[in-house]
Amino acid sequence: MNSKSIKCPVFDGTDYGWWKTRMMHFIQGTDYECWVTIENGPLAITTTDANSVSSEKAPKDYTSDDYKxxxxxxxxxxxxxxxxxxxETSRIAxxxxxxxxxxxxxxxxxxxVQVxxxxxxxxxxxxxxxxI
Structure with a gap:
């Protein structure tokens, strides 16, 4: 079974718990690295100079691995x-x-967490x- 045959769950503002679980499994099943990106944030694309100082790489200097x-x-x-x-789209705009x-x-x-x-x-x- 491929990911194209599985329908993406759509969140309409109700039953968040159901959607969250289904969406997590949908993304993991589609591309697990995408799920890791959602949990941890995007991978940093950096370069290191001669003094071992890291800095963000400019898109014009990206390699094919950086684009991936x-x-x-x-x-x-x-x-x-x-x-x-x-x-929900205005919330994420x-x-x-x-x-x-x-x-x-x-x-x-x-x-x-407190809530x-x-x-x-x-x-x-x-x-x-x-x-009682």
Missing amino acids: KAEKNSRAISLLQSGIGES GCKTAKQIWDSVELAHEGI KKQRIDLLKQQYESFK
Whole structure:
């Protein structure tokens, strides 16, 4: 089975947990290196001078390997954009990397760690009061 036969899950603003899991598996199955790019950010394309100082390489100096590195972020962005519906596109409009897109949607729908813990505590309290 190839990745073209698997339909990309589209996030419409509801049921984020379902979409997140499905999208993660969809991207991993399509191109695992793209998933690594989403988790860790794009690969740095650098050059080292005679004094062993690293600096970002100018696109005009890219080698074919450098272009392959840059393409991973672009491909990951494309995969994410194909899985995000119209209701969420304004949230990711200013993002330059796939990691920024993923983190932006995640933050909007899951919140930061403290908010997640508060939600869990609230759900536990609701469950316990329902049980009584």
